[in-house]
Amino acid sequence: MKISMNWLNDYLTKKIDAQEVEKKFNLMSQEVEGRYSLVDAKGLVIGHVNSCVQHDNADKLKVCQVDVGNEILQIICGAPNVDANQKVIVALPGAVLPGNFKIKKAKIRGVVSNGMICSLDELGVQDFEKKETGIYVLNDSAPIGKDPLQYMGLDDEVIDLDLTANRPDLLSMRGIAYDVKAMFDIDISFDKPKVKRVKEKRELSIFTETEDAPVYYGQIIENVKIKESPYWLKSRLLAAGIRPISNIVDITNYVMLEYSQPLHAFDFNKVNSNKILVRKAKENEKITTLDEVERELLSTDIVITNGVKPIALAGVMGGAETEVSDSTNTILLESAVFDPVSIRKTSKRLALKSEASSRYEKGINHELTKEALDRACELFVELADASIVDEPSFYNQLEVNYQDFELSLDKLNKVTGHTFEIDEVKAILKRLDFDYKEKNAIFNITVPARRLGFESYQDIIEEIVRIYGYDKIGMSLPKTPTEGKLSKKQQFKRNIRNFFSHIGFYETSTYSLTNQFLATKYDVTETSLVKIMNPINTDREYLRHSVIPALTEVLSYNHARKMENIFLYELGKRYTQEAETELISGLMKGDFLYSLWQKQAVEVDFYLLKGIIEKLFIDLKISDFDFVVPENPIPNLHPGISANVLIKGKHIGWIGKLHPEEEKELNVKNVFVFEFELEKIYSAYNENVKQYEPINKYPSVSRDIAVVVDKLIPAKDLYETVKNISNQSLIAIDIFDVYQGEHLDSQLKSIAMSFKFENKEKTLSNDEVDLMVKRILNALEEKHNAKLRQ
Amino acid sequence: MQEKINQLVDEAVNEIESIENLNDLMLLKSKYLGKKSEFNQFMRELKNLSNEEKPKVGQMINLAKNKINNHIQEKKEAIEKAKINEQLAQETVDISLPGKKISLGKKHILTQTIEEIEDIFIGLGYQIKEGPEQEEDKYNFEMLNLPKNHPARDMQDSLYISEDTLLRTHTSPVQVRTLLENEKKEPVKIIAPGTVYRKDDDDQTHSHQFKQVEVLVVDKETSLADLKGTLLIAAKKLFGEEREIRLRPSYFPFTEPSVEVDVSCYQCHGKGCSMCKNTGWIEVLGAGMVNNNVLEACGYDPHEFQGFAIGFGVERIAMLKHGIDDIRQLYTNDLRFNSQF
Numbered sequence A: 001m002k003i004s005m006n007w008l009n010d011y012l013t014k015k016i017d018a019q020e021v022e023k024k025f026n027l028m029s030q031e032v033e034g035r036y037s038l039v040d041a042k043g044l045v046i047g048h049v050n051s052c053v054q055h056d057n058a059d060k061l062k063v064c065q066v067d068v069g070n071e072i073l074q075i076i077c078g079a080p081n082v083d084a085n086q087k088v089i090v091a092l093p094g095a096v097l098p099g100n101f102k103i104k105k106a107k108i109r110g111v112v113s114n115g116m117i118c119s120l121d122e123l124g125v126q127d128f129e130k131k132e133t134g135i136y137v138l139n140d141s142a143p144i145g146k147d148p149l150q151y152m153g154l155d156d157e158v159i160d161l162d163l164t165a166n167r168p169d170l171l172s173m174r175g176i177a178y179d180v181k182a183m184f185d186i187d188i189s190f191d192k193p194k195v196k197r198v199k200e201k202r203e204l205s206i207f208t209e210t211e212d213a214p215v216y217y218g219q220i221i222e223n224v225k226i227k228e229s230p231y232w233l234k235s236r237l238l239a240a241g242i243r244p245i246s247n248i249v250d251i252t253n254y255v256m257l258e259y260s261q262p263l264h265a266f267d268f269n270k271v272n273s274n275k276i277l278v279r280k281a282k283e284n285e286k287i288t289t290l291d292e293v294e295r296e297l298l299s300t301d302i303v304i305t306n307g308v309k310p311i312a313l314a315g316v317m318g319g320a321e322t323e324v325s326d327s328t329n330t331i332l333l334e335s336a337v338f339d340p341v342s343i344r345k346t347s348k349r350l351a352l353k354s355e356a357s358s359r360y361e362k363g364i365n366h367e368l369t370k371e372a373l374d375r376a377c378e379l380f381v382e383l384a385d386a387s388i389v390d391e392p393s394f395y396n397q398l399e400v401n402y403q404d405f406e407l408s409l410d411k412l413n414k415v416t417g418h419t420f421e422i423d424e425v426k427a428i429l430k431r432l433d434f435d436y437k438e439k440n441a442i443f444n445i446t447v448p449a450r451r452l453g454f455e456s457y458q459d460i461i462e463e464i465v466r467i468y469g470y471d472k473i474g475m476s477l478p479k480t481p482t483e484g485k486l487s488k489k490q491q492f493k494r495n496i497r498n499f500f501s502h503i504g505f506y507e508t509s510t511y512s513l514t515n516q517f518l519a520t521k522y523d524v525t526e527t528s529l530v531k532i533m534n535p536i537n538t539d540r541e542y543l544r545h546s547v548i549p550a551l552t553e554v555l556s557y558n559h560a561r562k563m564e565n566i567f568l569y570e571l572g573k574r575y576t577q578e579a580e581t582e583l584i585s586g587l588m589k590g591d592f593l594y595s596l597w598q599k600q601a602v603e604v605d606f607y608l609l610k611g612i613i614e615k616l617f618i619d620l621k622i623s624d625f626d627f628v629v630p631e632n633p634i635p636n637l638h639p640g641i642s643a644n645v646l647i648k649g650k651h652i653g654w655i656g657k658l659h660p661e662e663e664k665e666l667n668v669k670n671v672f673v674f675e676f677e678l679e680k681i682y683s684a685y686n687e688n689v690k691q692y693e694p695i696n697k698y699p700s701v702s703r704d705i706a707v708v709v710d711k712l713i714p715a716k717d718l719y720e721t722v723k724n725i726s727n728q729s730l731i732a733i734d735i736f737d738v739y740q741g742e743h744l745d746s747q748l749k750s751i752a753m754s755f756k757f758e759n760k761e762k763t764l765s766n767d768e769v770d771l772m773v774k775r776i777l778n779a780l781e782e783k784h785n786a787k788l789r790q
Numbered sequence B: 001m002q003e004k005i006n007q008l009v010d011e012a013v014n015e016i017e018s019i020e021n022l023n024d025l026m027l028l029k030s031k032y033l034g035k036k037s038e039f040n041q042f043m044r045e046l047k048n049l050s051n052e053e054k055p056k057v058g059q060m061i062n063l064a065k066n067k068i069n070n071h072i073q074e075k076k077e078a079i080e081k082a083k084i085n086e087q088l089a090q091e092t093v094d095i096s097l098p099g100k101k102i103s104l105g106k107k108h109i110l111t112q113t114i115e116e117i118e119d120i121f122i123g124l125g126y127q128i129k130e131g132p133e134q135e136e137d138k139y140n141f142e143m144l145n146l147p148k149n150h151p152a153r154d155m156q157d158s159l160y161i162s163e164d165t166l167l168r169t170h171t172s173p174v175q176v177r178t179l180l181e182n183e184k185k186e187p188v189k190i191i192a193p194g195t196v197y198r199k200d201d202d203d204q205t206h207s208h209q210f211k212q213v214e215v216l217v218v219d220k221e222t223s224l225a226d227l228k229g230t231l232l233i234a235a236k237k238l239f240g241e242e243r244e245i246r247l248r249p250s251y252f253p254f255t256e257p258s259v260e261v262d263v264s265c266y267q268c269h270g271k272g273c274s275m276c277k278n279t280g281w282i283e284v285l286g287a288g289m290v291n292n293n294v295l296e297a298c299g300y301d302p303h304e305f306q307g308f309a310i311g312f313g314v315e316r317i318a319m320l321k322h323g324i325d326d327i328r329q330l331y332t333n334d335l336r337f338n339s340q341f
């Protein structure tokens, strides 16, 4: 809502300053989006062109002698329409026009020019005239030497309010005045419209068949002279951001701005009926609206009909057939109330949003429906020489029903945490123009009809506090005694993030919505996707089942920008109809550690990934984990370089290298990825306090052996066999070499293992250790046909 | 004899001076002090001396031997030290060469911002609640005083999964869930961080996916003043100790009164600059007293209970704090961006 300061000041008993209004609205009412002069120009004066002759040295220039009141100025003008005896807008030397355009005395082709005769365009005013032809020619009564902006009503300041949905009362200048009254604590006054009605009977009957149009006034206005509106009216519409059209349209718009009551003018002769029927549209009924578009209607739309067919789409747009034109002589003026929800649905469906529809959507103060009509009639007489015939025909199904709310001083003080005095509250209610009764510090407050949408005493508290000032409310803290902490799981999630970030992974933040293909790309679950009914586009149509496709996108993005070493993780979700499963997903590519000048690097491989995951589990005090060959290949992973990960025998996720085809598509090599279900790791996570184990005081003994086995036997099997011997002195097994090739049969491999033995009671002797190694070798030979490599 | 001894000592000392390695020094040592040395010869000759002279000469020989020995010891230490110095010189590296590069790793700035907000409120005694992103219309709108056809639903154009389910448009449904699941209707003091969605085209200032942190306190006397005090603490912790706050009227269907919260500009300290559009204040979040309709819908008697709610936009806070001018950067994951925080 754009506020014209001139207009607002008309209602006030004391003039106020626009800057003050801006400040007060910001702190006490609604956010101000902007404050600006309607015309950003200084140094203008009304001049009379005494004479106008051709410039000697320029075809298109005229030399004018202009009377500006206290002197005659010679001004060169290039406008084709400039002529003697015109009243014009003169920018004197020293004047500043919009865009910081400074007017100076100048010589144009040898002739002195003391200023400029202006067009409205040069003043930054659009739409004031129907057709801009050059300089603006004022009407004959314009006073020479005076300020043209003031004369035209363009000397206005505008405050642009960003209205919230709960303040439809501020969609009218009168509503604005009420709020200004409350904020500034000053008096306001409104004139009652005075209409002279011709006492002659006109046959007009108005009916309705729907409850969604509870109030409808129709007034016949005759002998309407269509013409341009006067300056003041055009200026006020411009200030409000509405384009002046003709007096009929301008009057309806002006009254709407004044009362927030939309009006609609029909060309009564085109209505072709004395009967107006307001009803719901019939399914597939059609109407051609003012914008010449044929609209197909639904039974939820409200239409105004002439008893036979729709002549307007109620509250949204008039019909083309009954549109007023230059030849209109008699109009039917509508002032009505329609159901907000119905208007909202229609306007949304047809994408027809107007000043009128947005007011209907938010609710109309039906107390003013008749008064607004009268105000328009008054203006029709004044500005269109019209005669108002007879009283309006109408029906009104609404009763005046004021809302009362009870609010005790105690409650007010308890909710605000501030001590209000009873007189302070009374003074604020008075400023707000809310009627009240008070007894024993309990207020019974009646909300005026112009304030719609109050739900409880809480709304009253809001009114009191905003007028009182939020800055005057004190500060304290809730007294609720509670313990602040992360839950065990929240702490666990932080630990996971800390782990990956500290070890060198960047956390990503990617979108959950993706396209159908990517949503399932690395999915192992085979559950159905969640689809958005009204997606933004097909790339954001499905909720994802895996985070990996987003990570490979991030990889591609960064790789294309010359980044070689990319380590990513994200805590995302897999979304199905039934559940949202939290995931830990990651991607690794390039060197984990490197030194270019030393030509050293640790490049990511399966075992680095595996080592990191092992470290994660050990950090989380999870011991019983395992990496197993997948029974079915994991989608898009290298079948030979991937593993399922188990904790306590239960599948929790997978790790592996991208399938070569996938790498080819991404144009990146050696990419490793992993995805786990967070909850499954969490359930194995042990945060019990770890009990100290004494450090062995006897030295440990190490022995290395190498065995030759079939190359298909996994190292893990050898491990298991050794572990199963169950020797308490064997405290660590490690593999330090794996060899295939020269000197070995191609079906065989050599595995070198290192064992560490110790005993808590004594130092182990060589013989004891030899015996244990021998038993290990025997077991390996027996189970795996492993031979000691000599 | 004495002359002979002195001469021998001088000779030895001179020879020691010229020696440069330990090996030569050991040879010299056995030459002068060894079994076949001249001093040993002298010692053997002692028995030929008179009883009077014996101790005198003996002492003289010992003193001479000690002197040589001391010189040898000194020389030995000097050679060893020189050797260490030589080793040090050889091993000295160019410490200005780059270190080995280890992948750095960082939490995402949005995570860091959420954890910062969480920690502020944990310090104030709040617990953290989470809720589903696929939310029922009932919890996302209806029970938050946003019935079907409420004009404010336009403010947050939503992505629907079915007639009754949608991607939550704010974290406020966690308020409803928390109040509903509290069967004894005890006081509640929680924050709820999470991901939310709107039907917006992504541009510099809009993202169809973003993060919020909701704060909710419901108790018998939780007041507007409590809200102000809480907001001030959060503003100071997030934007600096000298910050002040300002409340302006606003509108959210689930709070009444509702306010926008401004923080005094941390760039110009209130004087006015481009960051605060010359107002000295920066709008950071929305808040308000919980609407009675919400309390009632969740089974809390509004005559008995009252409370406040705060909604942080995590992206907004992060962008303000770090001067990020395009929200899409928070979802692009350009590592040159992610590595900066």
Ligand SMILES: [Zn+2]
Residues within 6 Å of the ligand: B265, B266, B267, B268, B269, B270, B271, B272, B273, B274, B275, B276, B277, B278, B280, B281
């Ligand atoms: Zn500033």
